[in-house]
Amino acid sequence: MTNEPAILTHALAKSYGSAEAVRRLDLSVGLNRITAFLGRNGAGKSTTIKMLLGLVRPSSGEGTVLGKRIADPEENREMRRRVAFVAEDKPLYGYMTVEQIIRFARSFYPDWRIDVERTLLRDYELPTHRKVANLSKGMRTKLALLLAFARRPELLILDEPSEGLDPVGIESLLQTLVSQSADGVTVFFSSHQIAEVERVADHVCVLDQGCLRLDAPLDSLRELYRRIDLVFAFPPPEREFQISGVESIRTNGRQMSLFVSGNAEAVTERAHNLNATSVEVTRVGLREIFLETVREN
Amino acid sequence: MSFRLTPTTGQPLYLQLMQQIRHAAETGALQDGDQLPGIRTLAEELVVSPNTVVKAYSELEHEGLLELRQGSGAFVCVKRRTKSLASHVQMARRRMRDIVDQLREDGLLDEEIRRVFEAELLCSVEIVGKR
Numbered sequence: 001m002t003n004e005p006a007i008l009t010h011a012l013a014k015s016y017g018s019a020e021a022v023r024r025l026d027l028s029v030g031l032n033r034i035t036a037f038l039g040r041n042g043a044g045k046s047t048t049i050k051m052l053l054g055l056v057r058p059s060s061g062e063g064t065v066l067g068k069r070i071a072d073p074e075e076n077r078e079m080r081r082r083v084a085f086v087a088e089d090k091p092l093y094g095y096m097t098v099e100q101i102i103r104f105a106r107s108f109y110p111d112w113r114i115d116v117e118r119t120l121l122r123d124y125e126l127p128t129h130r131k132v133a134n135l136s137k138g139m140r141t142k143l144a145l146l147l148a149f150a151r152r153p154e155l156l157i158l159d160e161p162s163e164g165l166d167p168v169g170i171e172s173l174l175q176t177l178v179s180q181s182a183d184g185v186t187v188f189f190s191s192h193q194i195a196e197v198e199r200v201a202d203h204v205c206v207l208d209q210g211c212l213r214l215d216a217p218l219d220s221l222r223e224l225y226r227r228i229d230l231v232f233a234f235p236p237p238e239r240e241f242q243i244s245g246v247e248s249i250r251t252n253g254r255q256m257s258l259f260v261s262g263n264a265e266a267v268t269e270r271a272h273n274l275n276a277t278s279v280e281v282t283r284v285g286l287r288e289i290f291l292e293t294v295r296e297n
Numbered sequence: 298m299s300f301r302l303t304p305t306t307g308q309p310l311y312l313q314l315m316q317q318i319r320h321a322a323e324t325g326a327l328q329d330g331d332q333l334p335g336i337r338t339l340a341e342e343l344v345v346s347p348n349t350v351v352k353a354y355s356e357l358e359h360e361g362l363l364e365l366r367q368g369s370g371a372f373v374c375v376k377r378r379t380k381s382l383a384s385h386v387q388m389a390r391r392r393m394r395d396i397v398d399q400l401r402e403d404g405l406l407d408e409e410i411r412r413v414f415e416a417e418l419l420c421s422v423e424i425v426g427k428r
Contacts, residue, residue, distance in 0.1 A: 034346045174344050182337040182347040198304040202346045219309040219352075226419065264419075280412055281419040283307030 006031045006155050006186045007052060009063035013210075014047050014056065021047040023210040024061065029188050029203075034181050036197040037190040039207035040294060045190040046088055048207065049159050053085055066155060084153035088160050090144040094133030098126050098143060102150075111152040120146040123172050137164040149176055156180060158189035162196055174200050198286045208294045218286070225289050226264040230256045230271045231278040240270055247292060259284075259292050298327060298334075302343055310345055314353040322362060322375045323383060333363070333371040 007029035014022040022044040029035045039045045050056035052065050054076040063070045068079035093101055102121075106112045121128070124142040127135075135143065141164050148156060156177075162170045170193075177187055177200055191197055197204065204221065206214035214221075230236065236256045238249050245263030249256065260267055264281055271279045300317045302310050321327040333339070336354070340347040354371050357363040364372045400410050 033348055171344070175341055178340050178344055178347065179337065182340055195305075199344055200346050202348050219311065222307050222309045225307070268416075279416060281416045283419065285305045285307045287305070 004031075004067055005029055007063070007065050007188060009052070010061055012048070012051060012061035012063050013059050014044075014051060015059045020210050022051070025207075025210075025212055027063075027205065027212060027215070029186070029205075031186050032181075032184060033202035034177060034187040034189075034200055035203040035205060036201035037188060037205050037207065038192065038194070038197055038290060039190070040192060043207045044210040045207055046159055049085075049157060049190060053080070053083070053157065082154045084148035084151045084156050086141075086144045086148045086156075086158045086161055088163065090140050092132045092140060092144060095131065097129050097131055098135070099128040101132055101143070102128075102147070105147045105151075109151045113150050113152050116152075117146065117150040120149060120176065123176075124169075138166060138169055141165055142169065145173060145176065149180060152183075153185060155186045155188065158187070160191060161189055162191065162193055170196060194287045194290055204286070206290060206293050213293045214289075221286065221289055222283070224260075224262040224264075225284050226260050227282045227284050227288070228258040228260060228264060228267050228271070229278070229280040229282075230258070230276045232256070232274065232276050236276075237274070240274060241267060243267070243270075259288075298331075300339075300343060302345060304345075310349045311352040311356070314343075314349065315357055318353070318357060319362060322373060323386065327373045327375070329373060329375045331373045333373065335370050 005028045007027060009025050009027040012022060012025040012027070013020070025048060027048070037045055037048070047056060051058050052063060052070055054070050054073070058071065065079050066082055068075035070076060070079075093104075096104065102117060106114075106117070120142075124139075124146060126139060126143060126146070132140070132143065141161070145158075145161060148158070162173055165173060174196060177189070181187055198218070201218050204214065204216060204218050205212060232254050235254065236251060238251055238256070241249055241256070241258060243263060243266060245260045246258055246267065247261050248259045251257075258267060268279050268281060298321060300314060302313045304310060306313075318327065318333070327333075333354070334342065336347050336350045339350045343350075354363055354365060358365050358371075362373065362375065364374050366372065397410060400413075401407075405413075
């Protein structure tokens with residue numbers, strides 16, 4: 001197995017007129033893991049994904065997906081055979097029935113996994129004889145996911161896959177992502193649902209206003225980020241705490257609250273040296289990390 | 298054997314899983330020679346990345362609590378380990394009781410003791426590494 005990333009971009013950018021949707025993005029998505037692409041609505045996630053797939057032409061910069069250059073039409077075609085993509089709006093042939101569209105898709109892919117097809121058809125409770133045009137939004141999503149999962153792709157790219165699914169649907173989606181990953185499929189999915197990302201992701205990339213703000217293994221975030229609450233007998237000197245790793249400081253009277261992305265022990269040491277009357281260190285979840293990351297910008 | 302992971306606490310999931318397996322071995326819920334679910338099975342059951350299970354299993358193998366056999370899964374080996382561990386835990390409990398008694402005598406409330414304790418644990422985590 002090579003160590004080449006599944007997705008690699010260099011200074012990838014897209015502008016629409018004067019609006020910069022994606023700014024000089026350096027993204028590297030590793031193989032054999034689940035990477036979540038997290039961001040608020042309009043952060044540039046979909047634009048990025050469309051550029052990766054060759055559906056939108058970058059304004060500048062470059063990138064490869066499975067080693068194939070995204071701007072090269074020939075290489076792009078080859079890449080698309082090995083990548084399954086579920087778009088945000090899930091465009092499907094409305095005049096076909098569920099059964100017909102599955103048979104249609106199956107005929108294109110020699111590696112089609114009939115076992116996955118059957119399992120998901122049952123789990124997702126899809127009505128096989130109904131026309132795609134008459135499916136609910138959640139069912140369309142499930143059908144699009146089934147078509148992608150059964151293809152045995154090397155890389156799965158999903159744009160907001162849980163959008164429109166109810167909690168039961170989200171649960172089976174996450175379960176399928178996990179089993180695909182266990183089969184060796186690399187998963188890259190965009191989301192603004194922190195709860196689902198927090199459960200299944202190995203790696204998190206946070207995009208905000210077109211810029212990559214965070215790119216790290218989820219476990220490192222959990223091990224390094226801390227909230228530190230301090231109390232002093234006198235108004236605390238903020239300057240003393242402006243050290244590497246301290247992302248934000250909020251002072252309120254004698255209380256001081258720090259959000260750190262590392263270096264927590266140096267902060268607590270300083271606090272003790274300055275005779276803090278109370279030093280509290282707490283872990284933070286992804287929600288707080290995400291909110292802090294997109295807040296400061 | 299059932300495990301329950303809490304993704305929102307900020308503690309890495311593989312560490313939570315390791316702790317629960319260790320705990321199960323200490324309480325006897327898991328005994329020597331017991332087989333743990335395969336990586337895929339457990340990942341699907343807990344709905345976590347398979348890498349989370351891989352990491353927990355391989356760290357526990359490193360600690361000597363698990364034996365990973367090619368193709369047949371993960372097996373618990375507790376004999377040597379837990380006995381000494383169990384006595385350590387008992388000793389720790391006694392020492393901890395003394396400390397807690399002392400702190401209560403000093404006038405600290407349980408809630409304050411808990412916070413001091415947790416802050417201390419979290420700080421040393423960073424220095425010692427993970428555990």
